[in-house]
Amino acid sequence: xxxxxxRNLVNEVMFGLTAACALAAVCLLFWIxxxxxxxxxxxxxxxxxxxxxxxxxxxxxxxxxxxxGSLQIVLIAxxxxxxxxxxxxxxxAEFGSGPFPFFVRYTADLLNGVPSIVMGLFxxxxxxxPMHQFSALAxxxxxxxxxxxxxxxxxxxxxxxxxxTLREGALALGANKWKTIATVVVPAAVRGVATGxxxxxxxxxxxxxxxxxxxxxxxxxxxxxxxxxxxxxxxxYKYAISPYADWHRQAWAAGLVLLAVMLLLNISARLVLSPxxxxx
Amino acid sequence: xxKRNCLVxxxxxxxxLVAYQWAPTSPTVVKAAGxxxxxxxxxxxxxxxxxxxxxxxxxxxxxxxxxxxxxxxGGGIRQLLAxxxxxxxxxxxxxxxxxxxxxxxxLHFPTVLGADVPAYNLPGVSQExxxxxxxxxxxxxxxxxxxxxxxxxxxxxxxxxxxxDIVVVHRSDGSGTTYVWTDYLSKISPEWKSxxxxxxxxxxxxxxxxxxxxxxxxxxxxxPYSIGYVELIYVIQNKMAYGLVKNSAGAFVKASVASVxxxxxxxxxxxxxxxxxxxxxxxxxxxxxxxxxxxLLIPSTISDSAKRTAITGVLKWMLTDGQKMTEALAYAPxxxxxxxxxxQAIAQIH
Amino acid sequence: MEGTxxxxxxxxxxxxxxxxxxxxxxxxxxAHLITLIFAASILLIAAWLVFELFDSSVxxxxxxxxxFFFTSKWNPVSGQFGALPFIYGTxxxxxxxLLLSVPLGVGAAIFLSELAPPxxxxxxxxxxxxxxxxxxxxxxxxxxxxLVPLLRDPIQPFLNRTLGFLxxxxxxxxxxxxxxxxxxxxxxxxxxxxxxxxxxxxxxxxEQREGALAVGATRWESTWQVVVPYARLGIIGSIFxxxxxxxxxxxxxxxxIGNTPHILTSxxxxxxxxxxxxxxxxxxxxxxxxxxxxxxxxxxxxxxTIVINGLARLMVLATTRRGTTQS
Numbered sequence: 001x002x003x004x005x006x007r008n009l010v011n012e013v014m015f016g017l018t019a020a021c022a023l024a025a026v027c028l029l030f031w032i033x034x035x036x037x038x039x040x041x042x043x044x045x046x047x048x049x050x051x052x053x054x055x056x057x058x059x060x061x062x063x064x065x066x067x068x069g070s071l072q073i074v075l076i077a078x079x080x081x082x083x084x085x086x087x088x089x090x091x092x093a094e095f096g097s098g099p100f101p102f103f104v105r106y107t108a109d110l111l112n113g114v115p116s117i118v119m120g121l122f123x124x125x126x127x128x129x130p131m132h133q134f135s136a137l138a139x140x141x142x143x144x145x146x147x148x149x150x151x152x153x154x155x156x157x158x159x160x161x162x163x164x165t166l167r168e169g170a171l172a173l174g175a176n177k178w179k180t181i182a183t184v185v186v187p188a189a190v191r192g193v194a195t196g197x198x199x200x201x202x203x204x205x206x207x208x209x210x211x212x213x214x215x216x217x218x219x220x221x222x223x224x225x226x227x228x229x230x231x232x233x234x235x236x237y238k239y240a241i242s243p244y245a246d247w248h249r250q251a252w253a254a255g256l257v258l259l260a261v262m263l264l265l266n267i268s269a270r271l272v273l274s275p276x277x278x279x280x
Numbered sequence: 281x282x283k284r285n286c287l288v289x290x291x292x293x294x295x296x297l298v299a300y301q302w303a304p305t306s307p308t309v310v311k312a313a314g315x316x317x318x319x320x321x322x323x324x325x326x327x328x329x330x331x332x333x334x335x336x337x338x339x340x341x342x343x344x345x346x347x348x349x350x351x352x353x354g355g356g357i358r359q360l361l362a363x364x365x366x367x368x369x370x371x372x373x374x375x376x377x378x379x380x381x382x383x384x385x386x387l388h389f390p391t392v393l394g395a396d397v398p399a400y401n402l403p404g405v406s407q408e409x410x411x412x413x414x415x416x417x418x419x420x421x422x423x424x425x426x427x428x429x430x431x432x433x434x435x436x437x438x439x440x441x442x443x444x445d446i447v448v449v450h451r452s453d454g455s456g457t458t459y460v461w462t463d464y465l466s467k468i469s470p471e472w473k474s475x476x477x478x479x480x481x482x483x484x485x486x487x488x489x490x491x492x493x494x495x496x497x498x499x500x501x502x503x504p505y506s507i508g509y510v511e512l513i514y515v516i517q518n519k520m521a522y523g524l525v526k527n528s529a530g531a532f533v534k535a536s537v538a539s540v541x542x543x544x545x546x547x548x549x550x551x552x553x554x555x556x557x558x559x560x561x562x563x564x565x566x567x568x569x570x571x572x573x574x575x576l577l578i579p580s581t582i583s584d585s586a587k588r589t590a591i592t593g594v595l596k597w598m599l600t601d602g603q604k605m606t607e608a609l610a611y612a613p614x615x616x617x618x619x620x621x622x623x624q625a626i627a628q629i630h
Numbered sequence: 631m632e633g634t635x636x637x638x639x640x641x642x643x644x645x646x647x648x649x650x651x652x653x654x655x656x657x658x659x660x661a662h663l664i665t666l667i668f669a670a671s672i673l674l675i676a677a678w679l680v681f682e683l684f685d686s687s688v689x690x691x692x693x694x695x696x697x698f699f700f701t702s703k704w705n706p707v708s709g710q711f712g713a714l715p716f717i718y719g720t721x722x723x724x725x726x727x728l729l730l731s732v733p734l735g736v737g738a739a740i741f742l743s744e745l746a747p748p749x750x751x752x753x754x755x756x757x758x759x760x761x762x763x764x765x766x767x768x769x770x771x772x773x774x775x776x777l778v779p780l781l782r783d784p785i786q787p788f789l790n791r792t793l794g795f796l797x798x799x800x801x802x803x804x805x806x807x808x809x810x811x812x813x814x815x816x817x818x819x820x821x822x823x824x825x826x827x828x829x830x831x832x833x834x835x836x837e838q839r840e841g842a843l844a845v846g847a848t849r850w851e852s853t854w855q856v857v858v859p860y861a862r863l864g865i866i867g868s869i870f871x872x873x874x875x876x877x878x879x880x881x882x883x884x885x886x887i888g889n890t891p892h893i894l895t896s897x898x899x900x901x902x903x904x905x906x907x908x909x910x911x912x913x914x915x916x917x918x919x920x921x922x923x924x925x926x927x928x929x930x931x932x933x934x935t936i937v938i939n940g941l942a943r944l945m946v947l948a949t950t951r952r953g954t955t956q957s
Contacts, residue, residue, distance in 0.1 A: 007848050007851065008848060010848070010850060010851075011848040011849055011850040011851070014850045014854070015741065015745050015849070015850060017737060018737040018738065018740045018741035018745065019741050019745065019746075020737075021733070021734045021735075021737035021738040021741060022737075022738035022741040022742055022746070022754060022758075022824075024734060024738070025734065025735070025738045025758050025761070025820055025821070025824060026754055026757050026758060028761060028817055028820070029757055029758070029760055029761050029764075031772075031776075032761075032764060032768065032769075032772050035772050035775075035776050036768070036771075036772070039775070054335070055328060055331035055332045055335050056327065056328050056331060056494070056517070057328055057513070057517040057609075058332075083668075084668050084671050087664065087665045087668035087669075088665065088668040088669035088671065088672060089669075090665045091662075091665035091666050091668065091669035092669055094665070095662050095665065095666065096669075101669070103673070104669050104670065104672050104673060106940075106943070107672050107673055107676045108672050109939070109943050110676070110936050110939050110940060110943075111672065111675065111676055111679075112939075113871070113874045113875070113878075113935050113936070113938075113939035113942075114679075114878070114932060114935055114936070115877070115878025115879070115880065115905055115931055115932075115935060116878070116880070117878070117880045117905045117908055117909060117928070117931075118679075118683070118878070118928050118931060118932050119679075121682075121683070121686075121908070121912070121925060121928045122678075122679050122682055122683075124912075125682040125685075125686055126678070126682065128364060129362070132362065132363040132364050133364055134319070134364055134365075145675055145679075148671065148672065148675065149672060152669070152672060176657060176658050177657075177658045177661065177662075178657040178658055178660070178661035179657065181661065199763075202763060203763070205765075206763075206764075206765025206766070206767070206768070207765065207766075208765065208766065208767040208880075208881050209766070209880040209881055209905070209909055212909055212912070212913070213912050213913050216321075216349060217347075217349045218317075218347045218349075219331075219334075219345075219347050219348070220317065220345045220347055223315065223317070227317055227319075227347075228319055228347060228349070233765060233767045233881075236767050236768070236771060237767050237770070237881060237885070238494075240767075240770065240771045240774060240775075240885065241490070241491055241492070241494060241495045241498055241774075241885060242492075242494035242495070242497075242498055243494055243497035243498040243500075243501050243514060243517075243518045243520075244494075244517065244518065245518075248775075251771060252771065252775075255767075255768045255771050258765060258767075258768060259764060259765075259768055262763045262764065262765065263760060263763065265763075266760055266763045267760070270756070271756075321913075351913050351914060352913075352914050353914075354914030354915070354916055355913040355914030356914075357914075357916050358913065358914050358915060358916045359913065359914075361916070378916060445802045447802065447804055452889035452890075452910050452911075453910050453911065453914055454706070454911070454914035454915075454916065477707055479706070479707040480914075480916070481706040481707065481911075481914075482705075482706075482707050483703065483704065483705035483706075483707065483708075484890070487890065488804060488806065488888040488889065488890055488900045489888060489889030489890050489900075489902075489910075490889070491884075491889070491910055499806075502778070502779070502805070503782070503804055503805065503806075504782075506804075
């Protein structure tokens with residue numbers, strides 16, 4: 001084979017291989033989705049969404065309290081994390097040049113990479129231990145510590161993307177800095193900022209490790225911030241590792257629900273809210 | 281400023297949803313609503329019966345909710361000592377050192393009797409296998425590696441045992457079930473006693489770890505040629521195969537309500553005041569050798585009067601009505617002498 | 631004009647202290663201060679986190695010292711705790727994950743940046759990035775029920791038959807073990823590698839490609855010998871980020887690794903990782919020394935991910951200086 005033909009062959013083969021890699025990566029998502037749809041779809045019924053769990057070995061029951069519990073914990077985490085992240089992001093974007101902002105930025109990036117189980121340890125030390133109580137609050141705090149660094153950086157990112165001309169225009173009209181930020185910059189970036197927040201919230205909603213020793217789990221409705229609370233990812237874990245076939249089915253159904261919510265949040269946030277925006 | 285109005289409205293709505301869900305938290309409202317939540321954690325060994333009990337008790341007492349998380353006996357002890365739960369549960373009684381760590385005196389209350397059985401997954405073998413104590417010790421020490429080992433073959437004449445490696449499964453978490461199993465192995469195998477010992481969490485010579493009785497049962501169920509020790513109800517509920525074990529009288533006994541009750545017969549007569557006793561390798565020809573009590577760990581001082589009433593109430597219920605439900609879940613009820621002694625001991629909770 | 635100026639800046643003609651107050655009233659200083667406080671909360675969180683990790687692990691650190699990292703005995707009964715099996719397991723599973731995901735990820739990234747038409751590339755990348763949104767526990771469930779049975783039979787026995795002369799493919803095949811954990815980790819980190827590598831590759835100026843093609847290279851040669859090396863810092867950065875993620879994964883790993891603190895060479899064997907042991911044993915560590923040892927493991931994990939993340943960010947930052955992507 002001539003050298004020329006060989007090089008062309010290598011060209012074709014290698015690109016074929018890379019196409020196969022891309023295809024394989026895409027198929028992975030469909031594999032996961034398909035597995036959960038096939039196994040979990042069959043077990044999704046009204047009881048799943050409205051009933052409380054039953055003792056092991058008894059058929060039936062549902063994950064109503066886990067769904068609500070997840071919502072409660074995520075709500076607490078968002079109430080703590082989003083304002084802090086949002087305002088912190090404003091600082092980094094609008095007032096942020098110099099060593100201090102750089103330090104904050106770098107620390108935020110590092111915190112973003114810390115494993116979620118370490119955040120669970122942290123929340124155990126600062127909430128559960130002093131309170132002598134497992135609680136939704138502890139779970140919310142653990143998740144908020146994951147949410148804050150993410151939100152700060154995405155908020156900053158989208159605020160920075162607002163053209164400087166907009167700011168200058170506002171200043172030229174006589175607005176001072178905070179008015180510019182509040183009435184011009186933030187509204188201009190609101191879609192992207194909201195996207196970042198939604199993606200952050202979606203991420204923490206799926207977390208399970210930090211909840212293991214903070215919100216702990218509950219077979220009933222959790223009526224207070226200070227009570228242990230069930231959560232969907234926790235239930236999935238508990239049921240999946242058990243030997244009960246009925247629990248397995250519920251785990252798959254719950255997995256399907258969780259995955260569907262994740263995908264819906266991600267797709268809608270990124271397609272609808274900010275198409276073409278720079279991603280993290 | 282419509283955007284801000286929207287945001288504010290949204291936040292207010294969200295907060296009110298949250299508040300509505302959490303409204304009955306002030307003491308007066310709690311009493312009015314009446315619901316109290318009592319948190320417990322611990323053993324997976326009795327989890328099916330506790331779960332059933334708390335579910336049934338809740339039906340007749342809708343204002344009282346017992347939230348029991350089965351995280352393993354070690355977890356029950358730990359969280360009770362840390363004060364994050366109102367009661368604990370364990371099938372390995374607390375040691376003197378652990379009791380000393382507690383600010384409040386902890387009382388042990390036996391609730392049911394159960395059994396650790398050797399569950400196995402052997403494709404192609406339909407007969408029930410017989411295990412000698414030495415065989416079980418050898419398997420878990422790693423000295424017996426294959427299913428068709430001489431010791432196993434000798435105890436099971438006529439059974440075609442495969443020439444496959446034994447996959448040993450044990451607990452990865454701190455477990456009373458482990459305590460019972462290792463307590464038994466320590467009694468019948470000096471090698472085990474010196475090399476590994478007995479505790480809720482040991483350094484296993486061989487094997488894979490599953491989390492909770494559920495995790496071990498799950499692993500055995502899914503892994504061919506595996507063996508694991510599990511509480512009886514888990515193998516029954518999941519229709520798994522489990523073996524007979526040779527007791528101290530030399531008979532091969534299958535775990536059942538009757539054989540477990542036989543194992544407790546001697547203990548009933550000589551129960552210590554703190555109820556901490558081991559009944560593994562009990563004498564008697566019908567006794568199942570790997571049986572055990574399981575205990576609720578209750579602090580002797582409970583300051584919240586509503587919780588105290590609820591806990592003493594459910595204890596009394598467990599010792600009377602509750603005992604009637606045990607056999608359906610393959611747990612043996614407590615001997616009457618033990619029940620009597622416990623009922624008197626409840627008065628210690630103040 | 632004087633009057634208006636007075637209305638706008640009442641404190642303008644007075645001493646400096648009221649001037650500060652007027653600036654405060656006008657909101658800028660307040661805004662600066664408030665947002666600064668919230669931004670500083672990041673530093674507070676980080677400092678507090680480090681403090682808690684150090685404080686709660688002090689018992690174990692004093693008792694075991696540096697030997698903690700070289701002892702392989704983990705025995706709650708006798709109070710001996712050594713981190714080696716968990717470090718080993720964490721390293722091995724992450725290594726397997728990278729070995730599998732890097733070729734796949736970089737290959738896919740090359741395809742998406744060089745060969746695929748932009749709309750298709752965007753669409754496919756979007757789908758691949760959704761993989762990053764899948765929670766860990768769901769990966770665990772899929773791994774347990776779909777991957778592990780496949781590994782137990784036929785994949786691992788096949789590897790044993792064909793490559794069994796290698797010690798990593800010997801031993802009994804349980805299904806669960808290092809290979810299962812490594813595989814699911816690979817799937818979990820592949821979207822990160824693809825996403826960031828693709829952006830690094832797209833950032834390479836077109837002149838580079840055209841230059842190579844102009845001297846007669848094939849598309850592949852241009853890509854492999856010019857574009858990829860140009861973007862290599864970003865690609866390596868993505869690998870480091872993937873590594874940091876793989877090191878910290880908890881749920882999916884603990885469901886398929888077998889949870890045994892042993893050090894064995896075979897990939898079919900079961901093991902333990904740092905996050906998995908913390909998840910399993912934390913709620914039940916009855917002895918304070920046990921709890922302290924677990925927190926020390928958490929501290930090790932924390933420091934490890936900080937260092938790797940730090941390096942990764944620097945690398946990706948360096949690429950953006952040269953290229954045109956944001957990071």
